[in-house]
Amino acid sequence: MNKFDGLNQAMVEHYAPRPGRRPLLPPMSDKARIALMCRMLFKEGWNEHIAGHITFRQADGTILTNPWELAWDELTASDIMTLDSEGQIIDGEWNITPAIGLHVQLxxxxxxxxxxxxxxxxxxxxxxxxxxxxxxxxxxxAHCGAELPIYNEYTGTFENEKSSLSAAEALGDAKWALLANHGSLVVAKDLRQAHLRAITLEWRCKRAYEVELAGGAEPLSNEEIEKVSITDTHGFPFCWEAMARRELRLDPSILE
Structure with a gap:
């Protein structure tokens, strides 16, 4: 049993009054989880052609990331690249985005x-x-709190080290940000928390857009938002697994 499976077990025992079926997911490598994450977020709207990058720092300091050439909905575990702490490729058959510096600096x-x-x-x-x-x-x-900074000094692309460092420093201790005229950024301690933050950000933005089109309404107060956002600490129980299972039913080859 790996660390992630242990977390699954602990959360089941804490939140479920009945044990239910075990395990929630089959054993899988970290590379498989990154491929799954890409597939899951693609369905949530994080799907601008081949744009976008996910990094996952492992316990030994190496970093896993998706390759540049492939769209998020076609990735499998064997496609995931391994980088050193400086962002240099140490394993994998593809290229990586020139914008990887933003991730390395964060x-x-x-x-x-x-x-x-x-x-x-x-x-x-x-x-x-x-x-x-x-x-x-x-x-x-409201799952992940109210504060959402906008970084509005985007000057082109993040392969420029000064630009990426400026963006990384501007994020401060925030959990996510909107990059003006560019896109979205989410950071987290683990994949479960990152998944909740990414899907919550899209849901929040979608609903707000729809409400504005309908003529507007009274938003939740910060106090009410904070009551709900307790799920952000560990990620919403069982949600990561449910969305992962959906992808695995559609394409079991993700794990290969």
């Missing part, structure tokens, strides 16, 4: 952050282009 600046996700997601991308923070209108949009 991992270095934030030792508590093991997952960084960036893409030009559909609904959060609208608010990034508007350079506005979407209000929270429902419980699902």
């Amino acid at each position: 991992h270095a600046l934030r030792p508590e952050i093991d997952v960084v996700i960036h893409n030009h997601a559909k609904w959060s991308g609208i608010w990034a282009n508007l350079q506005r923070v979407p209000p929270v209108y429902d419980q699902t949009g």
